[in-house]
Amino acid sequence: MLDLGPHASFIIAAYGVTFVAVAALVLATLDDDRKQRRKLAELERLGITRRSARPTVKTSHTVKTAAKPKAARTPAKRKPATPRKTRS
Amino acid sequence: MSAGIALLARDVRLAWREGGAIGVALGFYLIVVVITPLGLGPDLNLLARIAPGILWVGLLLAALLSAGCIFANDYEDGTLDVLATGPLPLTLVAGLKCLAHWLTTGIPLVLLAPFLGLLLNLPMGTFPSLVLAMLAGTPAVSFIAGIGASLTLGLRRSGLLLALLVVPLYVPILIFGVSAVTPYVSGPNSVWPPFFILCALSLASVVLAPIAAAAALRTALR
Amino acid sequence: MISLANPTRFLSLVDRVVPWLSAVVVIVLGIGLYLSLFVAPPDYQQGETVKIMFVHVPAAWLGMLGYTLIAIAALGTLIWRHPLADVAAKAAAPIGATFTFIALVTGSLWGKPMWGTYWVWDARLTSMLILFLLYLGLIALWQAIDEPGRAGRAAAILGLVGAINIPIIKFSVDWWNTLHQPESVFRMGGPTIDPSLLTPLFVMAAGFTALFVLLHLIAMRAEILRRRVHALQQTQVERAALAEA
Numbered sequence: 001m002l003d004l005g006p007h008a009s010f011i012i013a014a015y016g017v018t019f020v021a022v023a024a025l026v027l028a029t030l031d032d033d034r035k036q037r038r039k040l041a042e043l044e045r046l047g048i049t050r051r052s053a054r055p056t057v058k059t060s061h062t063v064k065t066a067a068k069p070k071a072a073r074t075p076a077k078r079k080p081a082t083p084r085k086t087r088s
Numbered sequence: 089m090s091a092g093i094a095l096l097a098r099d100v101r102l103a104w105r106e107g108g109a110i111g112v113a114l115g116f117y118l119i120v121v122v123i124t125p126l127g128l129g130p131d132l133n134l135l136a137r138i139a140p141g142i143l144w145v146g147l148l149l150a151a152l153l154s155a156g157c158i159f160a161n162d163y164e165d166g167t168l169d170v171l172a173t174g175p176l177p178l179t180l181v182a183g184l185k186c187l188a189h190w191l192t193t194g195i196p197l198v199l200l201a202p203f204l205g206l207l208l209n210l211p212m213g214t215f216p217s218l219v220l221a222m223l224a225g226t227p228a229v230s231f232i233a234g235i236g237a238s239l240t241l242g243l244r245r246s247g248l249l250l251a252l253l254v255v256p257l258y259v260p261i262l263i264f265g266v267s268a269v270t271p272y273v274s275g276p277n278s279v280w281p282p283f284f285i286l287c288a289l290s291l292a293s294v295v296l297a298p299i300a301a302a303a304a305l306r307t308a309l310r
Numbered sequence: 311m312i313s314l315a316n317p318t319r320f321l322s323l324v325d326r327v328v329p330w331l332s333a334v335v336v337i338v339l340g341i342g343l344y345l346s347l348f349v350a351p352p353d354y355q356q357g358e359t360v361k362i363m364f365v366h367v368p369a370a371w372l373g374m375l376g377y378t379l380i381a382i383a384a385l386g387t388l389i390w391r392h393p394l395a396d397v398a399a400k401a402a403a404p405i406g407a408t409f410t411f412i413a414l415v416t417g418s419l420w421g422k423p424m425w426g427t428y429w430v431w432d433a434r435l436t437s438m439l440i441l442f443l444l445y446l447g448l449i450a451l452w453q454a455i456d457e458p459g460r461a462g463r464a465a466a467i468l469g470l471v472g473a474i475n476i477p478i479i480k481f482s483v484d485w486w487n488t489l490h491q492p493e494s495v496f497r498m499g500g501p502t503i504d505p506s507l508l509t510p511l512f513v514m515a516a517g518f519t520a521l522f523v524l525l526h527l528i529a530m531r532a533e534i535l536r537r538r539v540h541a542l543q544q545t546q547v548e549r550a551a552l553a554e555a
Binding site: 003004005006007008010011013014015017018021022024025026028029030032033035036037039040043046048049 | 347352357358359361362365366369404405408411412415416419420422423521525528529531532535536538539542543545546549
């Protein structure tokens with residue numbers, strides 16, 4: 001096999017810690033991503049979508065102004081270039 | 089100019105009247121210095137060697153305890169909003185409040201330090217260098233604490249968070265502060281380089297920290 | 311940068327990049343691990359333990375890269391008001407912290423057989439530990455402030471203050487003797503490490519960097535989606551309130 005010399009346990013431990021830490025990081029990142037996508041899909045299913053995906057209907061105006069305080073913080077979100085459907 | 093002095097005088101007066109805050113900081117400093125030998129054992133030689141470190145660490149912790157209220161009291165009763173829209177630039181306001189903290193908390197702690205040094209068997213010949221080093225370093229302590237205080241304004245557990253944010257920034261002050269006290273260095277001349285670096289750190293903090301603190305205050309007040 | 315400011319366009323970019331970048335990461339790290347464990351020769355002084363270098367050094371580089379990214383993103387938030395700057399900073403913090411942690415632990419495990427001690431308070435180790443604490447502070451600040459706008463700006467301020475502090479720490483701790491190896495790779499006159507050890511090092515570094523970028527993009531996507539979810543949940547509540555009224 002692989003001869004790691006007299007300090008083999010340290011080398012194995014070092015690679016082991018690296019592997020575990022990287023694996024935990026990858027899993028946490030992917031899990032968070034998946035969770036957000038699931039929540040977004042759930043909201044979409046309930047019919048609550050972003051203004052850009054909705055057809056332009058007069059009634060959406062009241063909802064728009066009500067949601068303004070959140071939108072004011074991140075204005076870029078409200079200016080999409082492409083309709084939502086093209087996102088995978 | 090007079091508006092600035094008025095603000096400074098007001099803060100100093102409030103801190104003195106509140107009395108308890110300064111007393112608590114001094115009391116905490118005393119407690120920390122008392123329990124350390126109880127934990128380490130009464131070996132006087134050991135204590136003398138680590139005394140500068142303990143005195144500096146205790147000072148930093150005591151300053152951190154009182155740092156939370158640099159802006160908090162005025163934030164809570166709305167005075168900070170008035171100050172932000174007033175004639176003085178917010179950077180100057182932040183700087184004056186940090187200065188008030190130094191005058192009302194930093195300097196008393198520094199004055200107490202040599203007496204606590206007696207408890208730790210610090211040789212009395214080192215007292216002048218101890219006080220000088222602390223006077224040079226504590227402005228940086230107060231002004232950097234101001235950055236932490238402004239970032240954590242109004243948050244839950246702000247005291248703990250403030251300590252977590254500010255302690256990494258204190259590391260250079262601690263390292264040079266301890267070097268600037270004579271038992272730690274080989275010859276009588278070598279106290280001066282760390283001392284001057286402490287002065288530089290303080291001067292830099294006095295200038296730069298209020299800018300950061302004011303920016304943080306603006307985000308908190310929005 | 312400007313074209314990427316649009317979150318929707320950014321998200322479609324991420325979706326396109328993630329699949330092939332994942333493949334790149336797996337392949338490069340695979341090659342790197344093979345080279346590190348089976349091909350790299352033992353060092354004449356350190357023996358086989360030099361193999362720890364192949365995880366320790368890339369992790370350290372990425373820990374520092376992560377903080378640099380956060381500092382630049384902080385400028386983006388505070389000066390240019392780039393909409394995705396604070397998303398980039400928030401996403402980078404846990405990744406950078408993890409790599410810094412890996413660097414500290416693998417370094418400690420390398421130090422025990424080589425220097426006889428798990429830890430020593432010299433310039434490099436202390437600076438890296440402080441870097442780790444700065445990361446923790448950033449993450450804690452993000453957690454503590456609910457409103458993302460204020461959180462982003464506060465974290466940007468803290469990030470910049472910490473960035474000033476890192477060279478100060480490095481400089482201040484240089485007053486102590488350093489046990490850690492001085493610069494051996496990025497220095498004037500070229501690396502002092504033998505090519506047979508340098509190649510696995512660079513391959514692992516490339517693989518880990520690609521991993522960093524991949525995870526960062528995914529984390530940024532997750533953060534953008536999280537904010538959308540939050541906004542939509544707000545709409546949901548408001549609609550329910552309107553319906554009741």
